[in-house]
Amino acid sequence: MTILRDYKLSGRKAFAVLLDPDKVEQDAFSTLLNRTADYPVDFFLVGGSLVTDYSHKEVIATIRRHANTPVILFPGNPLHIEPSADAILLLSLISGRNPDFLIGQHVIAAPLLKKSGLEILPTGYMVVDSGTQTTVSYISGTMPLPYDKPDVAACTALAGEMLGLQLMYLDAGSGARKPVSTAMIAAVRKAVNVPIIVGGGITSGEKAYEALKAGADLIVVGNGVEQDPDLLPQLATVVREFNQSVVQA
Secondary structure, X not given: OHHHHHHHHHOOOEEEEEEOHHHOOHHHHHHHHHHOOOOOOOEEEEEOOOOOOOOHHHHHHHHHHHOOOOEEEEOOOHHHOOOOOOEEEEEEEOOOOOHHHHHHHHHHHHHHHHHHOOEEEEEEEEEEOOOOOOHHHHHHOOOOEOOOOHHXXXXXXXXXXXXXXXXXXXXXXXXXXXXXXXXXXXXXXXXXXXXXXXXXXXXXXXXXXXXXXXXXXXXXEOOHHHHOOOHHHHHHHHHHHHHHHHHHO
């Protein structure tokens, strides 16, 4: 999605809400979508590592009724491909060594994606230790990157960029006890030129600001924004003020 590259080139930051179809509660979801009129969200990500209720199409249709915000798929497997979205993060799990999530699932998905009309966003997906085992590490059978090894993350991202991946996604995972460290974000930012997405454990405006300041281009928060009424305005305000400072500079 060229808009992500445009954000990075301009120095502006972006904010996305990740919606797990299994965890979307219709009343809270509608309230969240209505609130984005006052507290804008740049993107909605739809998906997850383990989805048992394949309601992607319904979730996307609800978003379309309330907002013009672009929708990007965050797939766990080829069954999560839904053509009514705008784009898909084609995730290669470069932090792990399971060939199925490096390339295997992609071979199965490729002909479906070719027909879908979705914009394909080749993404280096890097799972980072957050103090608890995440669904993605369990499902993929891979170990996360050590929390305190920013150099390992930087070299991993650099290799991904050299292989042609267009985005890097550092993810502490759903229910993270701590977010990706600012030292790791900064190390990856120094190593690569592509946009960096950071998610997991961003539970306050302060944590969002620290991630953006360290070099994240897009921050991602999960369904927690539905449970915490204060989080959406906090994050939207942080991103807006960050971008205003860029314009004024």
